[in-house]
Amino acid sequence: MIQLVEISKSFGSHVVLDRLSFTFENNKVYGIVGKNGSGKTTLFRCMTGLESCKGEVVSEHQPLKNHIGYLPTELFFFKLMTGLEYVRFVCHARNKKIENIAGKNFFNLPLNDYISTYSTGMKKKLALFAILLQDLPYYIFDEPFNGIDLQSSELVLGLIKALRQKGKTVIMSSHIYTTLTQTCDEICLLDEGCFKQHVLKADFDTLEQSMHQEIVGNAMDLLG
Amino acid sequence: MERYKHYFSWQFKLFSRSIRQFGLPPAAGYVVLAFVVIVLPALLWPQKAYFPWIYAAVGLLATKPLHSNGRIEFLKTCYSKRDFLFLHATENVMFVLPFSFVLLIHKQFLLALGLLVIAILVAYAACLNRKKLNLPALPTPFSKRLFEFALGFRVSFPLVLFLYYVVLMAIVHDNFNLGIVAVYAIIITCMGYYSAMEPDYYVWLHNASPKRFLFQKLKTAILQAFALVVVPIVALSAFFSEFIWILLLAVLTGFLNLSIVILLKYKEFPKPFHIGDGLLLAACVICPIYPPFVLLPIPLTFYLFGKAKQNLNNYL
Numbered sequence: 001m002i003q004l005v006e007i008s009k010s011f012g013s014h015v016v017l018d019r020l021s022f023t024f025e026n027n028k029v030y031g032i033v034g035k036n037g038s039g040k041t042t043l044f045r046c047m048t049g050l051e052s053c054k055g056e057v058v059s060e061h062q063p064l065k066n067h068i069g070y071l072p073t074e075l076f077f078f079k080l081m082t083g084l085e086y087v088r089f090v091c092h093a094r095n096k097k098i099e100n101i102a103g104k105n106f107f108n109l110p111l112n113d114y115i116s117t118y119s120t121g122m123k124k125k126l127a128l129f130a131i132l133l134q135d136l137p138y139y140i141f142d143e144p145f146n147g148i149d150l151q152s153s154e155l156v157l158g159l160i161k162a163l164r165q166k167g168k169t170v171i172m173s174s175h176i177y178t179t180l181t182q183t184c185d186e187i188c189l190l191d192e193g194c195f196k197q198h199v200l201k202a203d204f205d206t207l208e209q210s211m212h213q214e215i216v217g218n219a220m221d222l223l224g
Numbered sequence: 225m226e227r228y229k230h231y232f233s234w235q236f237k238l239f240s241r242s243i244r245q246f247g248l249p250p251a252a253g254y255v256v257l258a259f260v261v262i263v264l265p266a267l268l269w270p271q272k273a274y275f276p277w278i279y280a281a282v283g284l285l286a287t288k289p290l291h292s293n294g295r296i297e298f299l300k301t302c303y304s305k306r307d308f309l310f311l312h313a314t315e316n317v318m319f320v321l322p323f324s325f326v327l328l329i330h331k332q333f334l335l336a337l338g339l340l341v342i343a344i345l346v347a348y349a350a351c352l353n354r355k356k357l358n359l360p361a362l363p364t365p366f367s368k369r370l371f372e373f374a375l376g377f378r379v380s381f382p383l384v385l386f387l388y389y390v391v392l393m394a395i396v397h398d399n400f401n402l403g404i405v406a407v408y409a410i411i412i413t414c415m416g417y418y419s420a421m422e423p424d425y426y427v428w429l430h431n432a433s434p435k436r437f438l439f440q441k442l443k444t445a446i447l448q449a450f451a452l453v454v455v456p457i458v459a460l461s462a463f464f465s466e467f468i469w470i471l472l473l474a475v476l477t478g479f480l481n482l483s484i485v486i487l488l489k490y491k492e493f494p495k496p497f498h499i500g501d502g503l504l505l506a507a508c509v510i511c512p513i514y515p516p517f518v519l520l521p522i523p524l525t526f527y528l529f530g531k532a533k534q535n536l537n538n539y540l
Contacts, residue, residue, distance in 0.1 A: 076422070078371060081370075085371065094430075112360075
């Protein structure tokens with residue numbers, strides 16, 4: 001369980017998160033949606049401890065950061081690092097001894113090649129692979145479907161469902177709503193610094209319609 | 225002409241911002257650069273046959289930031305081939321011009337001209353469509369403990385091999401000073417491996433306290449640096465046994481400086497190094513030349529360890 005208690009974060013005078021409180025229960029998949037700049041990435045960084053914030057992040061696992069597998073939306077890799085070295089580095093940093101990394105390569109990545117030769121989608125898959133190998137209780141994925149092909153998207157969807165079956169908690173953001181409806185137990189709409197709505201499966205379509213109406217309806221009004 | 229003027233004014237702004245990021249007001253930064261590149265070499269020109277070549281090489285190296293793939297590709301998409309060639313050649317020439325000027329003062333006419341010609345030829349080379357060579361990853365003995373040495377070694381191994389050759393020449397020509405400088409240069413090369421700042425995520429990942437993280441970094445760095453210098457040390461010790469204590473002192477100072485660069489990095493993390501750090505590091509690197517200051521790195525290491533540990537509390 002991860003409980004957010006009055007999380008607030010500002011950058012200068014710009015308030016990004018405003019006393020956001022929510023509880024992510026164990027063994028569930030949560031989707032976070034919101035406009036660009038609504039604070040999804042900031043929320044994830046506050047939860048992981050990468051960003052300082054007011055309020056509290058409470059969990060039965062402490063220190064929480066060592067129990068979260070976090071996939072950032074913007075990935076950085078050193079040019080002259082191979083895929084295998086990156087995975088080894090991540091596992092070693094987390095004190096995880098993983099035998100036969102190459103044998104577990106379910107994305108079929110060329111692990112012995114420099115990461116600089118990877119496509120955008122391959123880099124995303126590499127980062128995901130390194131995180132999943134750690135077998136942690138919580139996973140936070142920021143836009144996990146960005147840049148990956150259709151087949152790999154299906155694989156990621158399957159992986160997320162499998163993580164839930166294994167008792168993991170997954171929190172993810174995505175601009176592709178169908179990826180959330182296929183995997184999530186609950187979807188939260190982040191707007192004006194807090195969760196304006198959070199709906200269960202039965203109301204996923206209603207939420208989508210209300211978001212569509214607000215975004216497209218407003219744009220059509222501006223076009224006149 | 226307007227677009228050329230706009231380009232150079234934009235580049236000037238970017239360069240000034242990078243000086244400001246280093247911790248200096250841009251005007252002061254330009255004055256310091258002019259002093260270091262032009263005035264100092266003009267006044268202190270060593271009378272060694274190889275020095276003009278080293279100076280010219282430094283001039284060429286100074287243009288390296290202009291040739292990064294991403295930058296070249298971006299400029300090619302923004303400008304026509306002719307405009308790109310003119311702009312890139314001009315900025316290369318502007319960078320090497322101060323070096324050419326100093327070479328001219330010291331009557332190195334051919335080298336001064338050659339430097340300008342190479343700067344222009346490099347711009348022509350950038351115009352060619354380069355085939356991407358997907359070379360296999362270079363194996364390295366440092367992959368087990370990642371990542372600085374593994375990556376740094378891949379970039380610098382020709383230099384390290386050259387320095388091994390210099391040690392060999394030092395032994396052949398009975399020149400201990402050359403040998404000790406080469407060994408110290410290997411350690412300085414290792415210091416360069418820690419100049420790139422990784423994103424905060426790469427530190428946050430670690431399941432370790434700040435103290436343990438730093439100890440691990442320092443231990444890995446010193447062991448891997450030792451692996452690089454052990455052969456030259458043993459070779460020099462065998463042929464210059466009477467100077468072994470000087471050699472060991474130089475190596476110890478080198479390892480202390482290596483520790484200092486790591487601690488400086490994490491004291492500032494994730495911000496890049498600034499001018500104060502650079503000056504401090506330069507002082508530590510040259511302190512072996514001045515025996516009273518050779519022990520300066522020791523108390524500094526303890527001080528910086530405390531500061532780095534405090535800073536890393538934000539991430540670990």
